[in-house]
Amino acid sequence: MSGRAGSVAVENRVLVDAEFVASAAKDVQVVVSGCQTAAKVIHEAMVQQKYSMATWSSHELNPKNPDASTVNWILTVDLLNFSFWSENFDSNDTGSPDTQRFAVEYHGKQFTGYWSLVAAINRAVYEYGIPITSPEYWASDEFTEDVLRKVFASSTAEQVPLFDERYRVLKEAGRVIQNELLSQEQQQRKLVSSTDIFDTASSTTNAFIDLFITRADKSALKLVELVSTKFPSFCDTASYHGRTVHIMKRAQILVADIWACFQGKSYGEFNDIDQITMFADYRVPQMLHSLNCISYSTDLTHHLTSHLPLDNGDPREVEIRACSIWSVEIIRREILAIDPSAPINSILIDYYLWDTAKAIQKQLGLDQHSMIACHRTRSVFY
Numbered sequence: 001m002s003g004r005a006g007s008v009a010v011e012n013r014v015l016v017d018a019e020f021v022a023s024a025a026k027d028v029q030v031v032v033s034g035c036q037t038a039a040k041v042i043h044e045a046m047v048q049q050k051y052s053m054a055t056w057s058s059h060e061l062n063p064k065n066p067d068a069s070t071v072n073w074i075l076t077v078d079l080l081n082f083s084f085w086s087e088n089f090d091s092n093d094t095g096s097p098d099t100q101r102f103a104v105e106y107h108g109k110q111f112t113g114y115w116s117l118v119a120a121i122n123r124a125v126y127e128y129g130i131p132i133t134s135p136e137y138w139a140s141d142e143f144t145e146d147v148l149r150k151v152f153a154s155s156t157a158e159q160v161p162l163f164d165e166r167y168r169v170l171k172e173a174g175r176v177i178q179n180e181l182l183s184q185e186q187q188q189r190k191l192v193s194s195t196d197i198f199d200t201a202s203s204t205t206n207a208f209i210d211l212f213i214t215r216a217d218k219s220a221l222k223l224v225e226l227v228s229t230k231f232p233s234f235c236d237t238a239s240y241h242g243r244t245v246h247i248m249k250r251a252q253i254l255v256a257d258i259w260a261c262f263q264g265k266s267y268g269e270f271n272d273i274d275q276i277t278m279f280a281d282y283r284v285p286q287m288l289h290s291l292n293c294i295s296y297s298t299d300l301t302h303h304l305t306s307h308l309p310l311d312n313g314d315p316r317e318v319e320i321r322a323c324s325i326w327s328v329e330i331i332r333r334e335i336l337a338i339d340p341s342a343p344i345n346s347i348l349i350d351y352y353l354w355d356t357a358k359a360i361q362k363q364l365g366l367d368q369h370s371m372i373a374c375h376r377t378r379s380v381f382y
């Protein structure tokens with residue numbers, strides 16, 4: 001499977017590798033019959049709910065009238081979009097701040113999980129006046145651990161997981177963008193005979209747009225490749241059976257969030273967006289398992305229900321993530337077989353499954369008996 005991007009075909013490594021792992025997996029199986037059944041249910045629900053890329057902006061905390069600065073907002077969120085599950089609190093994964101799991105108070109409400117991150121970013125920008133979405137700020141001496149501690153100030157006993165890694169990821173991203181700007185200016189200087197006509201004042205505000213989105217030339221796969229090559233924290237791969245497999249969860253959701261936020265136009269225009277796969281996090285696999293799209297071995301089931309940790313890169317963790325990607329690909333193909341004109345892709349199927357899992361958590365207060373526990377991997381990749 002390859003995306004046709006501009007003149008050069010960019011191979012869809014994530015999908016090729018997901019199929020490879022699914023065919024070799026021992027502890028996780030993709031249940032094709034379950035995917036076919038789920039495809040009908042998901043398709044009908046998405047039609048009924050009018051679920052589309054516009055749903056992204058309907059979320060309370062997501063930006064409504066996007067402009068160039070919104071790209072930096074999305075970049076910030078998706079650089080930090082990892083590992084919100086609680087080690088010692090909320091063992092039934094209810095998502096409630098009453099369990100004292102990490103929570104952020106914003107606009108008089110408590111947000112946990114992924115939404116605690118978005119609330120923290122919005123609170124920093126709009127209430128604290130901290131320019132936390134500026135790559136120039138990340139690279140500056142003003143941005144210290146104490147500032148980030150204020151950004152992630154918790155309203156419960158638990159602090160944000162992986163605080164040190166979050167600080168390192170932003171600092172690293174600031175340096176990457178600064179270095180990219182520098183080398184671009186040096187190249188441009190070489191091209192210009194005399195520097196007096198060359199405007200050296202480069203704006204880092206739009207640096208990510210100029211250095212990455214523009215260079216990707218409307219190819220989603222190219223943009224995934226660019227960010228995962230330049231930003232180590234986006235380079236989400238694993239070694240499985242001696243082969244490097246590409247998962248690229250945050251690089252792909254970064255592209256998807258830009259596409260959805262700008263509704264496929266402006267900075268969100270990509271000619272191969274349908275090549276982006278499901279985002280291999282820890283929440284959607286739980287939903288796919290409950291829909292019988294993937295199944296776990298007895299040993300793995302016991303491991304998860306016992307809340308035992310699973311290392312990033314453990315073959316079982318790679319199988320959960322890759323089989324989830326492959327099962328959503330089968331669901332996508334099944335929906336298009338039912339309705340070839342359905343305006344869906346793996347992004348929207350994923351968003352729908354994630355939003356639905358969160359709605360179930362909120363309504364039922366997820367307990368171990370209704371859905372299998374999420375796998376517990378501490379990682380900056382998801």
Ligand SMILES: Nc1nc2c(c(CN[C@H]3C=C[C@H](O)[C@@H]3O)cn2[C@@H]2O[C@H](COP(=O)(O)O)[C@@H](O)[C@H]2O)c(=O)[nH]1
Nearest residue numbers: 056081082083084113114279281282283284351354382
């Ligand atoms: N596969 C997939 N994973 C996603 C998302 C999102 C947020 N997207 C929302 C924004 C706009 C869209 O409409 C979605 O509503 C976060 N995550 C991941 O989940 C985990 C957090 O879970 P919990 O601790 O329970 O909140 C963590 O790994 C995080 O990286 C998604 O959409 N798909």
